[in-house]
Amino acid sequence: MSNLDICIAGELNFDLILYGLPQQMPAERELLADSFSMTLGSSSAIVAHNLAALGSRVGFITKVGDDALGQMALDQMRAGRVDLSRVVVAKGAGSGITVILPHERERHMFTYLGTISELRYEDIDFAYLTSARHFHLSSLFLQRALAPRVPELFQRLRAAGVTISLDTNDDPDDRWEGLEAILPYVDVLLPNEREAMKMARTDDLETAVAYLSKRVKTVVVKLGSRGAMAIRDGKQFTASAVSVKVVDPVGAGDSFDAGFLHQFLRGSDLQTCLDFGNACGAFSTTAPGGTQAFRNQTAMQAFLGK
Numbered sequence: 001m002s003n004l005d006i007c008i009a010g011e012l013n014f015d016l017i018l019y020g021l022p023q024q025m026p027a028e029r030e031l032l033a034d035s036f037s038m039t040l041g042s043s044s045a046i047v048a049h050n051l052a053a054l055g056s057r058v059g060f061i062t063k064v065g066d067d068a069l070g071q072m073a074l075d076q077m078r079a080g081r082v083d084l085s086r087v088v089v090a091k092g093a094g095s096g097i098t099v100i101l102p103h104e105r106e107r108h109m110f111t112y113l114g115t116i117s118e119l120r121y122e123d124i125d126f127a128y129l130t131s132a133r134h135f136h137l138s139s140l141f142l143q144r145a146l147a148p149r150v151p152e153l154f155q156r157l158r159a160a161g162v163t164i165s166l167d168t169n170d171d172p173d174d175r176w177e178g179l180e181a182i183l184p185y186v187d188v189l190l191p192n193e194r195e196a197m198k199m200a201r202t203d204d205l206e207t208a209v210a211y212l213s214k215r216v217k218t219v220v221v222k223l224g225s226r227g228a229m230a231i232r233d234g235k236q237f238t239a240s241a242v243s244v245k246v247v248d249p250v251g252a253g254d255s256f257d258a259g260f261l262h263q264f265l266r267g268s269d270l271q272t273c274l275d276f277g278n279a280c281g282a283f284s285t286t287a288p289g290g291t292q293a294f295r296n297q298t299a300m301q302a303f304l305g306k
Contacts, residue, residue, distance in 0.1 A: 003057070003131060004057045004058065004059045004083070004131050004132035004133075005051075005056045005057040005058065005132060005133060005134065005265050006051060006056055006057070006058055006059070006132050006133070006134045006135070006136060006261065006265060007058075007059040007060070007061070007128065007129045007131070007132035007134075007135050007136075008044055008047060008048045008051075008058065008059070008060050008061070008135070008136045008137070008138070009044070009060075009061040009062070009119065009124055009129070009135075009137060009146070010042070010043070010044025010045070010061075010062060010119070010137060010138050010139055010143065011042040011043070011044050011045065011062060011096065011115075011116040011117075011119070011138075011139055011142055011143070012042055012044065012045045012060075012062040012064055012070075012073050012074070012077070012095070012116075013041050013042045013045070013069070013073060013095055013096040013097050013098060013111075013114070013116055014038050014039065014040060014041050014069055014072070014073060014095075014097050014098075015038070015039050015040070015041030015042075015097075015098045015099075015100055015250060015251075015289055015290070016036065016037075016038050016097060016098070016099045016100070017036060017037050017038070017039065017099075017100045017101075017102065017248065017250060017288060017289060018033040018035075018036045018099070018100070018101055018102075019033055019034050019035045019036065019037075019102060019248075020032075020033050020034025020035060021033050021101050021102075021103065023103050023104060025101075025108075037248075037288040037289060037292075039250075039288055039289025039290065039291060039292055040073060040076045040077070040289065040290070040291045041097075041098050041250075041251070041289065041290065042096075042098070042116065042138075042139070043138035043139045043167060043169050043253075043254045043257075044060075044062065044137075044138040044139055045060070045062070045073070045077065045291075046251045046254035046255065046258070046290035046291055047136060047138055047167075047254050047255075047257050047258050047261070048060040048077070048082050049076070049077060049080045049082060049291045049294065050254070050255050050258035050259075050280065050284070050290070050291060050294045051258045051261060051262055052080050052081045052082045053080060053081075053258075053291075053294040053295070053297070053300065054258060054259065054262040054280070054294075054300075055262070056261075056262050056265060057083075058081075058082050058083065059082070059083045059085075059086070059128060059129075059131070059132060060077060060082050060083065060084055060087070061086045061087065061088075061119070061123070061124055061125070061128070061129075062087055062088070062119060063087075063088040063089075063090055063115045063118050063119040063120075063123060064087065064088075064089060064090065064095045064115050065089075065090055065092075065093040065094045065095040065114060065115050066089050066090065066091050066092065066093065067093075067094055067095055069094075069095040069097060070089070070095035070115070073095065074087065076291070079295075080291070080294075080295070085128075086124075086125045086128050088119070088123045090115050090118065093114065093115050093118070094112075094114045094115070095114050095115050095116075096111060096112055096113050096114035096115060096116035096117075097111070097112050097114070098110065098111040098112075099111075100250055102248070102249075102250070107250075111142075111172075113142070113144075116139075116142055117142055117143065117144040117145060118144075118145050119143060119145060119146050120145045120146060121145075121146055121149040121152070121153060124146075124153070126156065129157060129162065130157070130160045130161075130162055132162065133162065133163065133265065134162060134163045134164070134165065134261070134264075134265055135157050135162050135163070135164050135165075136164075136165045136166070136167075136257070136261060137150070137164075137165075137166050137167075138166075138167045138169060138254070138257070139167075139168075139169045140166065140168040140169070140182075141168060141169070141170070141171040141172060141173070142169070142172070147178065150178075150182055151178075151181040151182050151185070154182060154185035154186070155185055157185070158185050163187045163188075164185055164186050164187050164188075165186065165187060165188035165189070165190060165257075165261060165264075166182070166183075166186045166188070166189055166190065167189075167190040167191065167253075167254070167257055168191060168195055168199065169195070170195065171198070174198075176198050176199055176201070179199055183212075183215040183216055184215060186215075186216045186217075187216070187217055187218060188216070188217070188218045188220060188260075188261075188264065189212060189216040189218070189219050189220065190220050190222070190256075190257050190260065191212075191219075191220075191221060191222070192221065192222040192223075192224070192253055193205055193221055193222070193223055193224070196208040196209065196212060196219075196221050199211075199212060200212060205221070209221060209229075209231055213231045213232075213234075217232060217233075218230060218231075218232045218270070219231050219232075220260060220273075220274070220277075222253050222256055222277075222281070223241075224241070225241050226241060227239045227240040227241040227274075227278055228241075228256065228274050228277060228278055229274075230270055230273075230274055232270055237270050237271050237274055238274070239271070239274035239275045239277075239278050240278070241278055241282065242278050242279050242281075242282035242283075243282075244282045244283070244285060244286055245286070246285045246286075247285060247286055247287055247288060248285060248287065248288045248289060249285050250288075250289055250290055251284050251289060251290015251291065252281040252282070252284045252285050252290070253281065254284075254290050255280045255281045255283065255284030255290060255293075255294070256277040256278065256280060256281035256284075257277070258280055259273075259276045259277040259278075259279060259280025259281065260273045260274065260276065260277030260280075261273075262276065262280075263276045263277075276304075279303070279304055280304070283300060283303045283304065286299075286303075
């Protein structure tokens with residue numbers, strides 16, 4: 001497959017989500033959930049899947065184990081019309097999985113990395129990446145084998161005329177290191193509020209945005225129920241959140257990324273990108289997990305058509 005709109009390299013795994021757990025979780029107790037779902041997870045895969053559902057031509061590079069979970073995840077990506085021709089299957093390795101325990105206002109997340117962190121620079125077909133106009137990287141701090149060479153990868157992509165977006169997601173080690181070598185090559189940075197402040201090492205969002213906007217042309221900050229904001233060339237844009245009945249917020253930020261980037265790739269103005277990102281993030285929450293809503297094309301078109 002050539003002439004892609006966007007190529008994404010990153011992790012692929014399932015999310016196991018248990019609903020209805022008590023707010024307090026004492027040890028040595030048999031705690032009961034009301035229900036559960038197992039959905040396609042991982043930031044990189046959610047962005048890729050939902051971008052393809054929106055109509056972008058998406059290529060995805062990942063490394064998965066040769067186990068049942070890895071095959072099931074790949075099957076769901078193929079069903080979503082994502083090109084997987086450069087996927088690496090690691091023989092004898094186990095695919096990763098994330099267990100998510102949502103509560104009323106917060107959630108616990110536990111991840112077994114497996115192959116999530118094993119994608120290497122050598123696994124990436126550079127000619128394939130440059131067949132796309134844009135490259136997106138999610139979960140920077142989970143890409144432990146790739147991370148040391150991300151500056152080199154980004155430099156090569158920029159030299160080849162490919163634009164780049166980055167959503168770091170959380171740093172499990174809470175160090176937030178290595179960004180100074182990466183950010184100069186990024187065209188669009190897509191953190192949430194907490195991540196933006198962590199990257200700038202401040203507790204003030206305004207200070208964080210000022211710091212990041214000196215390093216990245218377009219900084220987009222997801223603000224949850226307060227919508228989203230962006231700054232480019234010193235000009236600030238805002239977009240209000242879309243009100244919906246929330247079933248599950250898992251993957252909403254990644255779905256925002258997909259919506260924003262879908263419009264960005266079409267050459268839309270920044271306000272349109274923000275508004276559409278908010279709509280996609282809201283739509284994601286109407287079904288369990290980060291991709292289930294986007295698997296219903298009729299519902300997606302009706303919702304986004306509004």
